[in-house]
Amino acid sequence: xxxxxxxxxxxxxxxxxxxxxxxxxxxxxxxxxxxxxxxxxxxxxxxxxxxxxxxxxxxxxxxxxxxxxxxxxxxxxxxxxxxxxxxxxxxxxxxxxxxxxxxxxxxxxxxxxxxxxxxxxxxxxxxxxxxxxxxxxxxxxxxxxxxxxxxxxxxxxxxxxxxxxxxxxxxxxxxxxxxxxxxxxxxxxxxxxxxxxxxxxxxxxxxxxxxxxxxxxxxxxxxxxxxxxxxxxxxxxxxxxxxxxxxxxxxxxxxxxxxxxxxxxxxxxxxxxxxxxxxxxxxxxxxxxxxxxxxxxxxxxxxxxxxxxxxxxxxxxxxxxxxxxxxxxxxxxxxxxxxxxxxxxxxxxxxxxxxxxxxxxxxxxxxxxxxxxxxxxxxxxxxxxxxxxxxxxxxxxxxxxxxxxxxxxxxxx
Amino acid sequence: xxxxxxxxxxxxxxxxxxxxxxxxxxxxxxxxxxxxxxxxxxxxxxxxxxxxxxxxxxxxxxxxxxxxxxxxxxxxxxxxxxxxxxxxxxxxxxxxxxxxxxxxxxxxxxxxxxxxxxxxxxxxxxxxxxxxxxxxxxxxxxxxxxxxxxxxxxxxxxxxxxxxxxxxxxxxxxxxxxxxxxxxxxxxxxxxxxxxxxxxxxxxxxxxxxxxxxxxxxxxxxxxxxxxxxxxxxxxxxxxxxxxxxxxxxxxxxxxxxxxxxxxxxxxxxxxxxxxxxxxxxxxxxxxxxxxxxxxxxxxxxxxxxxxxxxxxxxxxxxxxxxxxxxxxxxxxxxxxxxxxxxxxxxxxxxxxxxxxxxxxxxxxxxxxxxxxxxxxxxxxxxxxxxxxxxxxxxxxxxxxxxxxx
Numbered sequence: 001x002x003x004x005x006x007x008x009x010x011x012x013x014x015x016x017x018x019x020x021x022x023x024x025x026x027x028x029x030x031x032x033x034x035x036x037x038x039x040x041x042x043x044x045x046x047x048x049x050x051x052x053x054x055x056x057x058x059x060x061x062x063x064x065x066x067x068x069x070x071x072x073x074x075x076x077x078x079x080x081x082x083x084x085x086x087x088x089x090x091x092x093x094x095x096x097x098x099x100x101x102x103x104x105x106x107x108x109x110x111x112x113x114x115x116x117x118x119x120x121x122x123x124x125x126x127x128x129x130x131x132x133x134x135x136x137x138x139x140x141x142x143x144x145x146x147x148x149x150x151x152x153x154x155x156x157x158x159x160x161x162x163x164x165x166x167x168x169x170x171x172x173x174x175x176x177x178x179x180x181x182x183x184x185x186x187x188x189x190x191x192x193x194x195x196x197x198x199x200x201x202x203x204x205x206x207x208x209x210x211x212x213x214x215x216x217x218x219x220x221x222x223x224x225x226x227x228x229x230x231x232x233x234x235x236x237x238x239x240x241x242x243x244x245x246x247x248x249x250x251x252x253x254x255x256x257x258x259x260x261x262x263x264x265x266x267x268x269x270x271x272x273x274x275x276x277x278x279x280x281x282x283x284x285x286x287x288x289x290x291x292x293x294x295x296x297x298x299x300x301x302x303x304x305x306x307x308x309x310x311x312x313x314x315x316x317x318x319x320x321x322x323x324x325x326x327x328x329x330x331x332x333x334x335x336x337x338x339x340x341x342x343x344x345x346x347x348x349x350x351x352x353x354x355x356x357x358x359x360x361x362x363x364x365x366x367x368x369x370x371x372x373x374x375x376x377x378x379x380x381x382x383x384x385x386x387x388x389x390x391x392x393x394x395x396x397x398x399x400x401x402x403x404x405x406x407x408x409x410x411x412x413x
Numbered sequence: 414x415x416x417x418x419x420x421x422x423x424x425x426x427x428x429x430x431x432x433x434x435x436x437x438x439x440x441x442x443x444x445x446x447x448x449x450x451x452x453x454x455x456x457x458x459x460x461x462x463x464x465x466x467x468x469x470x471x472x473x474x475x476x477x478x479x480x481x482x483x484x485x486x487x488x489x490x491x492x493x494x495x496x497x498x499x500x501x502x503x504x505x506x507x508x509x510x511x512x513x514x515x516x517x518x519x520x521x522x523x524x525x526x527x528x529x530x531x532x533x534x535x536x537x538x539x540x541x542x543x544x545x546x547x548x549x550x551x552x553x554x555x556x557x558x559x560x561x562x563x564x565x566x567x568x569x570x571x572x573x574x575x576x577x578x579x580x581x582x583x584x585x586x587x588x589x590x591x592x593x594x595x596x597x598x599x600x601x602x603x604x605x606x607x608x609x610x611x612x613x614x615x616x617x618x619x620x621x622x623x624x625x626x627x628x629x630x631x632x633x634x635x636x637x638x639x640x641x642x643x644x645x646x647x648x649x650x651x652x653x654x655x656x657x658x659x660x661x662x663x664x665x666x667x668x669x670x671x672x673x674x675x676x677x678x679x680x681x682x683x684x685x686x687x688x689x690x691x692x693x694x695x696x697x698x699x700x701x702x703x704x705x706x707x708x709x710x711x712x713x714x715x716x717x718x719x720x721x722x723x724x725x726x727x728x729x730x731x732x733x734x735x736x737x738x739x740x741x742x743x744x745x746x747x748x749x750x751x752x753x754x755x756x757x758x759x760x761x762x763x764x765x766x767x768x769x770x771x772x773x774x775x776x777x778x779x780x781x782x783x784x785x786x787x788x789x790x791x792x793x794x795x796x797x798x799x800x801x802x803x804x805x806x807x808x809x810x811x812x813x814x815x816x817x818x819x
Contacts, residue, residue, distance in 0.1 A: 016697055023693035030686060067569065069521065100523050102516055102581070108482065109583050111516035111525025155480075169523070196525070265766025277683070280443040281690055287436030288694020291429055295701050298426075357675045360668055 002316075006323040013296070020292045021332035024386060027285045028336025029343065031278055031382025033372065036344040037352075038274055040373035041366060042267050046225060046256065048365030051127045052188050054259040055094075055219035056228050059239065062252045064216060065259070070099050070171050073214035074251060080218045083238040089227045092124035095215040097205050101168030101176070103198060105156040112152060112196045114166060116205025116215075125221050128186060128199070135160035135184030142201045146180040149194035150187040158182050164198070170210035178208055189362040228255045282386055286393040293325050293397040304401055305409025314402040321401065325394035333383045340382075344374045419730040426702070430734065433698040437738025437792070438745060440691040444788040445746035448680050449778035450758075455673045457773040461603045462666055464541035466510075466529065466611070468633035469642040470661045472497075472649065477630060478658065478665075483513050483585050486628040487657070493632055496652040502645055504637045508535040509629040511619040515582035517562075517612055522570045526612050528580055530619025530629075539635045542600060542613055549574035549598030556615040559597035563608025567599050574599060580612070585624040592622040605768050680784070684791045691792070692799045699731055699803040710807050711815020720808035727804035728797060735796040739789050746785070750778045 010017050050056050059080050061072040074080060077095050084090045097116040102109055119138040123129040128147070129137045138147055146164060148156075158164060163179050170176045180200055187194055206213065222231055236253045243250035257264035297304075304317055351369025354361055361370065423430050463469065472493045477485040487493065490509055497507055511530035516523055533552040537543025542561065543551075552559050560578055567573065574596050584590035594614060602608045620626065636642055642661040649659045663670045703710075710723055718726075757775035760767045767774055 015700065019693055019697045019700075023690065023697075026689060026693065067522075100525075107587060109589065110514060111523070261765040262769025263766075265763045266769040267766070269760065269763040269766040269770070277443075277447065280439070280447075281687060284436055284440045284443065284687055284690045285693075287432060287439060288691060288697070291432045291436075291694060291698050291701075294432060295429060295698075298429075356671050360671050360675065363668070 002320065002323065006320055006327055009296075009320075009324050010327050016292055016295075017328055020289050021328050021335065023285055023288055024329055024332025024390065025336035025339060027282060027386050028333050028383040029340035030281070031386065032337055032340025032374075032379055033344050033347075034274070034278070035378035035382055036340075036348075036372040036374045037370075038270065039375060039378045040348070040371050042270075043373055044370070045263060045267070045365045048188075048190075048367070049260055049263050050225070050256050052131070052190075052193070052365070053126075054256055055125050056222045056225060057220050057232055057235075057253060057255045058259060059218040059220070059235070059251050059253055060216065062249055065252070065254055068098065068100075070169060070209060070216075073097075073171065073211065073216055074218055075214050075248075077213075077215045077218055079242060080239070080251065083235060083242065084218070084220060086238075087231055087234055089222050089231050090220050091223060092121070092221045094118050094121035094125045094219050095202055096217040096219055097202060097209070097211060097215045098217075099168045099170075099176070099205075099209050101166045103152070103156065104165040104167070105158045105162065108156045110152065110155060110196075112198055114168065114205070115197065115199050116202040116209075117199050118202045125219050131186040131188050132184045133187045135182065137184060138199065138201050140201075142183065143204055144178055144180040145183040145201065145204075147184045147186055147199040148182050149197040150185045151191060151195040152198060153182065153185045155195065160184060166198075166200075166208075168209065170208070171212070171214070172210045174210055176209045189367045190365060191363060225256065278382065278385065282389050285386070286389045289390060290393040290397070293321070293394045296324070297321065297397050297400060301404065301409050301412040304404055305406045305412065308404065308406040309410065314404070317401045318398045321398040322391075322394060325398070326391065329387055329390045329394075333387060336386075337379060337383055341374055341379060344372050344378075347372050348374060415726060415729050416733070419726065419733050422702075422706075422730055423734060429698060429701070433694055433734065434738045434741065436691055436694045437735060437796075438741035440687045441739050441742025441788060441792055442745040442749070444684050444687050444791070445743065445780070445785050446749055446778070447683055448784045448788060449746070449750050449780045450776060451676050451680050452781055452784055453777050453779035454772060455676050456779050457777065458669060458672070458771065459662070461541075461773060462669055463635070463662055465602065465604075465607050466512075466540050466633065467662050467665050468507075468539055469505075469636040469640070470634050470646050470649075470659060471665060472632040472634070472653070473630070473658045473660070475656050475658045478660065481512065481514070481630070483583055483623055483625070486511070486585075486625060486630050487632075488626070488628045490627065490629045490632065493649075493653060493657060496649055497632070497634070499652055500645060500648045502634070502636065505634055505640075505645070506535070506538040507632055507634040508532055508539040509616060510536075510631050510633065511616060511623065511625060511628075512630040513582050513619075513623065515580050515612075517566070517570075518579050518581070519570055519572055519577065524566070524569070524609070526566070526580075527610050528582055528619065529611055529613050530616040531613050532616050539633055541602065545600040545602060546598040547601050549596065551598055552613065552615050554615065555617040556597070557618050557621075558593070558595050559615065559618075560594035561598045561600050561613040562596050563611060564599050564601050565605045565608035566612070567596070569609070572596065578612070580614075580622070582623065584622070585628070590622050590624065592618070594618075603773060604771065681787075684788055688791055688795050692795065695731065695735075695796055696799050696802060699727065699800055700806070702730075703727060703803045703807045707807070707810055707815050710810050711812045714810065714815070715812035723808040723810075724801075724804040727807050728800055731800035731804075732793075732797060735793055739792055743785065743789070747780065750780045753778055 061074055064072040084093050095118055099114050101114045103112045120140045133150055160182050162182050165179050168176045222228055232253050232255050240250045348371055351371045353369055474485045474487045513528050515526055515528035517526045533554055576596050577593050578596055579591055579593050581589055581591040646659045646661050757777040759775050761774055
């Protein structure tokens with residue numbers, strides 16, 4: 001009865017109700033699309049970052065993350081792997097070691113970061129193999145071979161088959177010097193990285209930099225970023241037990257956020273500023289539709305007077321009005337979510353071309369076309385926010401009926 | 414007459430008018446305020462980049478930009494210097510530099526850096542380094558062994574003022590040159606990346622270390638704030654032989670230029686989105702106002718008013734409504750910008766994220782007349798266009814049907 005009355009009242013002035021619902025639908029559709037767009041961008045950025053650079057989490061010697069000194073090593077990586085193997089959510093892992101070195105070709109010298117990788121296990125953890133542009137990826141058993149960032153190769157003026165001289169300092173302070181042959185070049189699209197990265201096989205790295213079997217990073221992968229916190233907790237416990245047995249300082253477990261604090265905070269900042277924008281937008285919409293609710297009540301003052309004279313309580317009238325406005329909000333939300341999802345799904349399939357801005361986005365790991373991703377949070381957060389705010393916008397007019405007096409209301413023109 | 418009628422009509426239902434005015438005011442406020450924030454971020458990024466050694470424009474040997482190595486230096490800078498003197502540039506300042514990539518190292522650490530040889534007294538007027546030294550002292554002209562190092566680099570190198578730092582780089586003859594410097598001062602910069610990337614020595618020390626003689630890598634020119642670098646660049650290009658290349662900051666920083674364009678597009682989209690949200694409310698309110706008064710419009714028609722007259726009447730009313738809302742929105746935005754302008758919005762809580770995005774740490778909104786005008790015009794013009802719908806509805810009424818309405 002209550003619902004049927006509200007439903008009929010909504011359609012008494014069709015044009016007005018439709019316009020109001022259109023405003024709500026517009027806000028909802030826009031928010032669904034924008035949030036899906038933002039989440040899609042974040043996902044692409046995080047994926048590129050974890051898959052090209054850091055992995056989902058790493059085990060390092062304490063202090064290595066800040067100082068990146070050759071001597072801060074994971075002494076016994078095999079023991080860490082034994083811990084990792086007992087955690088089912090760790091799907092792959094590998095070792096890496098890094099050292100700052102001078103790389104020289106015949107006529108150029110640059111200071112760069114040399115990284116030792118395990119050619120057999122690295123493809124399970126990172127996408128470096130798929131980024132190879134010329135030549136080949138490293139293979140197990142390779143000796144003095146190198147995979148070089150495309151911009152570094154250009155700066156050094158070397159190509160596949162050319163020699164590069166590396167000069168650095170070993171773990172024990174000894175001079176590490178060698179000549180490696182360029183086996184391939186890779187391009188991630190992130191200029192800073194492509195300008196300063198050079199990979200050599202881990203075995204060879206350990207020999208060259210006198211690592212004595214130690215590594216700098218044990219890199220792990222989980223099925224998604226959401227599985228990382230649980231793995232991190234479990235691993236930290238295991239590592240602490242291990243260190244108590246051996247009476248050494250426990251190794252540090254760092255998740256992708258700790259490994260790339262800029263990325264995580266950048267995303268957070270973008271999300272917060274986005275929400276402030278959306279809130280302003282919703283407030284504009286709320287004021288626009290508050291008028292509709294308010295007008296509907298003025299027009300019907302006589303009617304409310306009659307209803308009250310017949311014994312309807314003001315509480316019931318307020319409920320009726322709120323039901324009407326919530327009906328409109330819900331219909332608008334539904335339409336907006338449908339429209340927003342349709343637009344989002346279309347662009348999710350087709351992608352959005354950013355034209356000249358694509359170069360900027362590539363530096364943040366979004367290559368080529370940008371794909372929004374429709375997820376439950378991106379579908380629901382915006383519309384729920386709209387619903388919440390319109391409820392308050394509708395409450396004020398609805399409460400005004402309580403001030404009505406049946407006799408005066410009935411004589412209202 | 415029309416105006417006075419419209420004004421009175423607006424206040425016949427003051428509550429309704431107030432509510433829609435609030436919607437317009439909030440909308441216009443958010444447009445101008447967010448536009449000012451975006452413009453502020455953009456302007457600060459440009460200013461920081463220009464101060465971080467880019468300048469308004471630079472003169473190089475052709476090929477230096479693609480391959481910034483010691484071979485691509487200008488062997489005799491007197492030619493471009495003469496050209497700079499001949500081109501009339503009021504209040505422009507310029508400075509010569511040697512800039513090469515090098516390796517900095519001490520006993521425990523080493524890292525790749527950009528070694529910049531500067532003329533301290535001239536450089537102070539061109540780039541940030543003049544006022545950036547927070548510990549120790551600045552360089553003196555021709556300083557043979559002093560070096561300025563960024564705060565972040567001092568941290569990772571675990572060193573301090575007075576300690577040694579060895580620099581290695583390729584010299585003009587192709588051999589590796591190395592030279593030990595003493596840290597004279599520590600500088601701070603807007604971005605940590607800048608503090609890690611650059612180390613400064615005197616021009617003479619760099620030339621001697623690299624065996625360059627009188628050669629320099631670049632001449633950076635700083636024009637006064639707001640001056641357009643393009644005509645100066647054209648004049649310099651005309652005055653100099655082919656082997657020199659003159660690039661303005663827009664060409665030197667293609668990423669930043671693209672970012673600014675992206676910002677502008679985003680602001681325009683935001684204007685449109687806010688307007689659409691507002692537009693629904695404007696149409697609805699006007700429609701209600703029109704429908705309530707159908708009898709009145711019928712009467713006016715019966716008294717001889719043309720349909721065009723009624724359209725004008727409704728449009729003047731909505732134009733007035735928009736104007737008041739816009740005035741309030743503008744006032745709010747100006748007040749907000751003025752309130753924030755003093756201290757800015759401090760994003761230090763997101764320091765690492767701000768650094769990652771290359772944004773300034775404290776945002777100062779920049780209210781521009783053009784931006785505000787654009788926002789106001791969007792609202793005003795589009796607002797009147799959507800008001801046409803209720804206006805035409807009102808004009809279509811015939812006296813007979815209107816009088817018959819209850």
